[in-house]
Amino acid sequence: xxxxxxxxxxxxxxxxxxxxxxxxxxxxxxxxxxxxxxxxxxxxxxxxxxxxxxxxxxxxxxxxxxxxxxxxxxxxxxxxxxxxxxxxxxxxxxxxxxxxxxxxxxxxxxxxxxxxxxxxxxxxxxxxxxxxxxxxxxxxxxxxxxxxxxxxxxxxxxxxxxxxxxxxxxxxxxxxxxxxxxxxxxxxxxxxxxxxxxxxxxxxxxxxxxxxxxxxxxxxxxxxxxxxxxxxxxxxxxxxxxxxxxxxxxxxxxxxxxxxxxxxxxxxxxxxxxxxxxxxxxxxxxxxxxxxxxxxxxxxxxxxxxxxxxxxxxxxxxxxxxxxxxxxxxxxxxxxxxxxxxxxxxxxxxxxxxxxxxxxxxxxxxxxxxxxxxxxxxxxxxxxxxxxxxxxxxxxxxxxxxxxxxxxxxxxxxxxxxxxxxxxxxxxxxxxxxxxxxxxxxxxxxxxxxxxxxxxxxxxxxxxxxxxxxxxxxxxxxxxxxxxxxxxxxxxxxxxxxxxxxxxxxxxxxxxxxxxxxxxxxxxxxxxxxxxxxxxxxxxxxxxxxxxxxxxxxxx
Amino acid sequence: xxxxxxxxxxxxxxxxxxxxxxxxxxxxxxxxxxxxxxxxxxxxxxxxxxxxxxxxxxxxxxxxxxxxxxxxxxxxxxxxxxxxxxxxxxxxxxxxxxxxxxxxxxxxxxxxxxxxxxxxxxxxxxxxxxxxxxxxxxxxxxxxxxxxxxxxxxxxxxxxxxxxxxxxxxxxxxxxxxxxxxxxxxxxxxxxxxxxxxxxxxxxxxxxxxxxxxxxxxxxxxxxxxxxxxxxxxxxxxxxxxxxxxxxxxxxxxxxxxxxxxxxxxxxxxxxxxxxxxxxxxxxxxxxxxxxxxxxxxxxxxxxxxxxxxxxxxxxxxxxxxxxxxxxxxxxxxxxxxxxxxxxxxxxxxxxxxxxxxxxxxxxxxxxxxxxxxxxxxxxxxxxxxxxxxxxxxxxxxxxxxxxxxxxxxxxxx
Numbered sequence: 001x002x003x004x005x006x007x008x009x010x011x012x013x014x015x016x017x018x019x020x021x022x023x024x025x026x027x028x029x030x031x032x033x034x035x036x037x038x039x040x041x042x043x044x045x046x047x048x049x050x051x052x053x054x055x056x057x058x059x060x061x062x063x064x065x066x067x068x069x070x071x072x073x074x075x076x077x078x079x080x081x082x083x084x085x086x087x088x089x090x091x092x093x094x095x096x097x098x099x100x101x102x103x104x105x106x107x108x109x110x111x112x113x114x115x116x117x118x119x120x121x122x123x124x125x126x127x128x129x130x131x132x133x134x135x136x137x138x139x140x141x142x143x144x145x146x147x148x149x150x151x152x153x154x155x156x157x158x159x160x161x162x163x164x165x166x167x168x169x170x171x172x173x174x175x176x177x178x179x180x181x182x183x184x185x186x187x188x189x190x191x192x193x194x195x196x197x198x199x200x201x202x203x204x205x206x207x208x209x210x211x212x213x214x215x216x217x218x219x220x221x222x223x224x225x226x227x228x229x230x231x232x233x234x235x236x237x238x239x240x241x242x243x244x245x246x247x248x249x250x251x252x253x254x255x256x257x258x259x260x261x262x263x264x265x266x267x268x269x270x271x272x273x274x275x276x277x278x279x280x281x282x283x284x285x286x287x288x289x290x291x292x293x294x295x296x297x298x299x300x301x302x303x304x305x306x307x308x309x310x311x312x313x314x315x316x317x318x319x320x321x322x323x324x325x326x327x328x329x330x331x332x333x334x335x336x337x338x339x340x341x342x343x344x345x346x347x348x349x350x351x352x353x354x355x356x357x358x359x360x361x362x363x364x365x366x367x368x369x370x371x372x373x374x375x376x377x378x379x380x381x382x383x384x385x386x387x388x389x390x391x392x393x394x395x396x397x398x399x400x401x402x403x404x405x406x407x408x409x410x411x412x413x414x415x416x417x418x419x420x421x422x423x424x425x426x427x428x429x430x431x432x433x434x435x436x437x438x439x440x441x442x443x444x445x446x447x448x449x450x451x452x453x454x455x456x457x458x459x460x461x462x463x464x465x466x467x468x469x470x471x472x473x474x475x476x477x478x479x480x481x482x483x484x485x486x487x488x489x490x491x492x493x494x495x496x497x498x499x500x501x502x503x504x505x506x507x508x509x510x511x512x513x514x515x516x517x518x519x520x521x522x523x524x525x526x527x528x529x530x531x532x533x534x535x536x537x538x539x540x541x542x543x544x545x546x547x548x549x550x551x552x553x554x555x556x
Numbered sequence: 557x558x559x560x561x562x563x564x565x566x567x568x569x570x571x572x573x574x575x576x577x578x579x580x581x582x583x584x585x586x587x588x589x590x591x592x593x594x595x596x597x598x599x600x601x602x603x604x605x606x607x608x609x610x611x612x613x614x615x616x617x618x619x620x621x622x623x624x625x626x627x628x629x630x631x632x633x634x635x636x637x638x639x640x641x642x643x644x645x646x647x648x649x650x651x652x653x654x655x656x657x658x659x660x661x662x663x664x665x666x667x668x669x670x671x672x673x674x675x676x677x678x679x680x681x682x683x684x685x686x687x688x689x690x691x692x693x694x695x696x697x698x699x700x701x702x703x704x705x706x707x708x709x710x711x712x713x714x715x716x717x718x719x720x721x722x723x724x725x726x727x728x729x730x731x732x733x734x735x736x737x738x739x740x741x742x743x744x745x746x747x748x749x750x751x752x753x754x755x756x757x758x759x760x761x762x763x764x765x766x767x768x769x770x771x772x773x774x775x776x777x778x779x780x781x782x783x784x785x786x787x788x789x790x791x792x793x794x795x796x797x798x799x800x801x802x803x804x805x806x807x808x809x810x811x812x813x814x815x816x817x818x819x820x821x822x823x824x825x826x827x828x829x830x831x832x833x834x835x836x837x838x839x840x841x842x843x844x845x846x847x848x849x850x851x852x853x854x855x856x857x858x859x860x861x862x863x864x865x866x867x868x869x870x871x872x873x874x875x876x877x878x879x880x881x882x883x884x885x886x887x888x889x890x891x892x893x894x895x896x897x898x899x900x901x902x903x904x905x906x907x908x909x910x911x912x913x914x915x916x917x918x919x920x921x922x923x924x925x926x927x928x929x930x931x932x933x934x935x936x937x938x939x940x941x942x943x944x945x946x947x948x949x950x951x952x953x954x955x956x957x958x959x960x961x962x963x964x965x966x967x968x969x970x
Contacts, residue, residue: 208573222586223582223583228574260680383612437603437604
């Protein structure tokens with residue numbers, strides 16, 4: 001807390017003269033703009049034994065964030081206040097706290113940018129470096145240090161950064177991370193390519209993590225593991241685009257990184273991704289394949305849970321927004337590794353054709369298939385794999401275990417001027433044992449029907465009906481939602497997720513949303529289902545909740 | 557272009573990722589001579605897929621350090637199966653386990669606590685911490701003398717604490733643990749129906765947080781053996797601790813046949829160094845029923861007999877030395893349904909409640925309270941027999957319980 005407050009004072013002290021200086025010049029280009037946002041979610045929880053809520057110590061819980069950014073010609077600065085002293089349920093214990101954990105100042109001059117403070121960045125697809133914020137999961141792995149961005153050389157973007165990583169309210173100084181990334185647009189140097197409309201990017205990055213040594217002893221022996229303190233990773237990528245076609249290839253490698261995630265084995269990490277797409281008017285096709293192996297890369301080797309990740313492996317399963325398709329969401333197996341395939345094709349039938357109808361019809365087909373790698377464990381040393389290479393396996397072979405499969409077909413059709421219909425069918429295989437720790441393979445068939453009817457220029461009615469059919473876990477689920485938008489300010493929503501299969505519990509929710517210019521206020525009451533939050537081999541149970549929730553958003 | 561080349565070479569300067577060949581991965585540290593015993597509390601659950609890994613670590617540590625590493629598996633949380641919650645699965649979770657888990661802030665499983673000074677540690681950190689902890693000097697020692705008494709229905713635990721430093725502010729905690737229980741455990745990807753569980757926390761002996769230590773100290777406790785316990789696999793775990801320094805010393809006694817000696821078994825109703833319950837007494841008519849004894853009655857309800865039915869009404873009264881709230885527990889020892897009507901209501905020892913029931917209420921000093929214990933056999937037979945363990949104590953004084961075995965039978969009666 002002391003640390004945060006000192007930084008705030010320093011930053012504000014630094015900002016003031018800059019603001020003054022900028023305004024003094026009286027030049028249009030010296031304008032200083034301020035942006036910001038306020039986001040606050042408040043829950044007044046109620047105990048509900050039937051759905052298994054815990055008991056609460058506080059009468060109200062809140063996650064509140066306030067951001068302020070200043071931008072000018074030569075200097076940018078920003079700070080964020082977080083108040084999570086009484087956090088909403090479902091976050092890790094260390095998430096609790098409050099202060100100003102994010103603050104930075106950026107100087108810009110002649111194609112060079114120097115940032116000092118907390119920063120978010122990503123190298124390529126994030127295979128070896130991605131610092132970001134995801135408030136709903138309580139993730140913020142920002143790096144606190146310095147970054148230099150150079151765009152002076154035409155066709156090249158180069159950055160170098162380094163610092164200590166944030167883990168909730170701690171900046172562990174026993175570990176630091178440094179990295180560099182360069183991307184070059186080859187088409188910049190070739191007029192022939194430019195004439196043909198070809199773009200070709202080649203990039204590479206390198207990250208080095210240093211962490212102080214620690215004692216990890218093989219249980220039952222007096223052997224202490226000789227742990228590497230410097231662990232590097234590199235990434236190379238290329239994106240080629242010509243006309244309607246685009247191809248991305250990316251490869252990453254990580255050195256020996258024995259950690260809690262991989263059982264303190266010394267196997268190196270690798271990731272390979274190939275992604276191709278074709279898009280033209282009315283048709284888009286995407287095909288992707290990815291193999292990742294032992295790519296959990298943290299700034300603290302013995303850490304588990306959501307924090308201290310240096311990289312982020314992109315999700316290869318379709319991220320559903322409808323409630324029941326998102327009931328069993330897949331979590332990427334970073335440490336274990338996986339083979340993942342995804343294919344998507346969308347086509348728009350033109351208007352006034354047989355299949356298109358009066359207004360046209362859009363059809364989208366998506367499939368993802370994720371399975372285990374081919375792994376054969378090596379011989380144990382002293383009854384454990386700690387200190388060994390862990391496993392061997394052929395690169396292109398796949399393991400037998402299916403982790404996740406999702407085949408879905410979506411249809412969007414405007415029936416009349418006022419009525420639009422969306423329909424989706426999905427077939428899902430979800431390996432609950434791999435993702436959550438137990439439960440076996442869940443095989444579900446899901447149907448979704450959504451209709452949107454414009455009553456008049458002010459009122460629009462939207463309704464959803466969903467059904468999930470499965471023989472495993474809690475059986476079948478039914479979902480219904482009704483939403484009335486009363487432009488320009490109000491929206492009313494009523495929904496119920498009913499476990500018609502086993503428990504017969506209703507997870508109802510009613511809300512009123514009020515929008516006025518940049519303000520958004522939502523008041524809701526209802527029940528939220530319990531679930532498991534699993535990361536890196538440790539599972540946390542997130543209890544169900546019920547109560548009144550108030551959410552406020554303001555952007556300026 | 558030259559500038560470009562420089563930029564590309566720079567990253568190579570960063571290439572200092574450690575590469576440790578296989579033969580250099582282990583460093584042999586000197587062996588530790590244990591100077592004390594340590595307590596390892598393993599928070600675990602039957603549906604927790606990674607928990608067997610933690611069990612394996614304990615097994616390795618106990619092979620290495622033997623009696624000096626005392627482990628207790630406390631089943632708790634949402635991965636646990638509560639005892640008696642499922643008719644088809646033996647559940648190992650006790651409500652006291654959840655109280656401990658909540659107190660220490662346990663949220664993720666598996667997780668452990670060593671000597672209550674380590675903070676919550678992952679199982680991969682136990683070996684290193686145990687090494688340090690075992691190397692600490694002990695300032696106190698615990699000696700346990702345990703016996704199986706009263707026809708294998710009770711355990712007698714005599715704890716002696718020896719120390720050369722003042723023991724004020726420390727508590728002694730006694731637990732019963734059981735090993736070799738075969739039941740369900742999620743083990744990685746498979747659900748093992750017959751997993752061998754060890755050192756499972758089964759019951760408290762002297763309260764959730766123990767009781768204050770007094771020196772010179774020689775405390776005696778009794779605890780009833782529950783029906784689902786196997787005496788040969790039971791252990792008593794004792795430890796002395798305080799909130800600042802954690803667990804100062806721990807001790808464990810594994811019950812064996814040696815503890816079933818016939819001579820000088822300290823019976824529950826003998827004097828001489830034994831805690832005797834003076835405050836609560838059972839009566840039957842004019843007779844006083846001795847604490848810990850067996851009382852047989854064949855008294856029948858004449859109204860029922862007249863109708864051709866059998867109902868045993870032994871007529872047990874309870875009298876106490878002082879006013880207070882008492883709890884009377886009736887536990888059938890031969891799976892019979894026995895009724896107790898006291899304090900304005902009737903309760904029965906039902907099968908799904910493990911043939912156990914209780915009644916609570918206030919008694920007045922010196923006034924006998926009729927307990928109205930009845931047995932009405934439901935199936936016709938020549939010989940009827942119901943055996944029950946009747947226990948009573950003032951609320952809050954569970955250590956000071958009075959009990960006896962009641963036998964209602966018509967055996968040997970014309």
